[in-house]
Each structure stands twice: as C-alpha cells, then as structure tokens.
Amino acid sequence: MLHSPSRNVGALCLALAAGSAGVPFASLRAGSPAFHPGLPAATENRKLVALTFDDGPKPYVLLGGKSGAGVPSASLLDLLDRQGVKATFFVMGWRLSKNADQQCRRVDGGVPCRQGAEEEHRRGHEIENHTYGHGAFSLMKRRYGEEWILNDIEKGSSVIQAITGAKPRYLRPPDWDIWEDFRQRIESRGYHVMTKSSAVPPALRDVDSEDYFCAGRNLSKCPKPSDYDYVLRTLEQRE
Secondary structure (H helix, E strand, O other): OOOOOHHHHHHHHHHHOOOOEEEEEEOOOOOOOOOOOOOOOOOOOOOEEEEEEEEEOOOOHHOOOEEEOOOOEHHHOOOOOOOOOEEEEEEOOOHHOHHHHHHHHHHHOOOHHHHHHHHHHHHOOOOOOOOOOOOOOOHHHHHHHHHHHHHHHHHHHHHHHHHHOOOOOOOOOOOOOOOOOHHHHHHOOOOOOOOOOOOHHHHHHOEEOOOOOOOOOOOOOOOOOOOOHHHHHHHHHHO
C-alpha cells in the first residue's frame, strides 16, 4: 500500500517491524511495473512510500501478546489501524500451511500463523510473496537450480491466493538475494520484484530500515542508524 511519508509512519515501522522496508514511489506513472492500479489518478505524481514487513506472519506481533518464549509485543495491526495506515506483508508461504500449525502455535503464543495472515487480509492490508521456503536464491540455485526457485515462488503464491482470493503481484526475494537476468525471468511471469538493485530506478528501490538489528532492544541504544530519521533521509535523497 502507498502512503505519503510521515514521521509517525516511519516511527511505527521501526518500532514494530521484524525486517521492514520502505519503498519510495516517486512520480509513478500508469503502466510502470510498480504502479498500483488501485491508486486514484490524482496520486500519480505525489511522493509516496509503501510500508512493508517481511518474514511473517507472526501472530503475537500482529495481534499482540507473547511469543512461545514469553517475549511480549504490542499489536502491530491495532497500531496500524490507529494511524490509518495500510501496509504490505511479504509472507513466507510455509507458515501458511497446515503442516506449520504446530510449530506456529508453539512459537507464536498458541495462534496459528495462517490466522495472522487472515487477519491482515480482513483489515485491508496486502499480502505478497516472500517465497514458500524462504531460501536464499543463490544457495537454492546451487543446490536445486533456478526452476526449483520458480516453483517455490509459485507454491508461495498458491497458499497466499487461498487466503486472499488473488494471486500475488509482488515478490521480495529473501535477503534481496537476486541477479538481474533472474529478476527479469521472474517478472516475465507477471510479478514485480522488490529489490535494492541499482538496475531498477532509484524511485522504485527498497529502503531497508534495518530495525531487525535492534529487535528486543531500546532503539535509543541501537548501534545501527535505524531510527526513522535515517529512513526518511534515505527516501529524501531519492527525490
């Protein structure tokens, strides 16, 4: 989902996300690969940011409560609701499978991961593809080949579509690990690949908040430049 940059949104992203990223969408035009067809025409030339979260769904973060290890969390979805923000969640497909229920219940405070994704969708957020198995593409290519990765992507799309009713349009590779010719191959299948690569226009590149380096710590003591001012400065440099 796209939003005008604001300090509230940036702070929210950094305080709560496990692997979040902002994507600056400057001067988007209808027909560009990342143009959101649902955007009204009046927003095409505004400076917009997509707030995204990776690696879930993790119900104790989304819904609030404690993890299986007793780590407390506020409800990310409630906070997004209060701010009037819609986000995009790039999820790992395996966590949506029935086979993952037992592990998810143990790790995520007794709630199935699929239930977290269903709640994301119910509240109007986007759910997009972070692959099914979450394996780094370079490693998976060496072990199994590119065709295996493509199948893993489609498997991830299938479990998401079972929840949302629509095939995902966006893919973020695990750890942004991708090479240009493979990116083009994936996009030929109808996906837009989210990447930090210099091969895509600066306005369409991901900005990594790096807040996951500070998980469970006081952000004021975090050694990484991971406060929201850092993210906003990075976005401003891409105007």
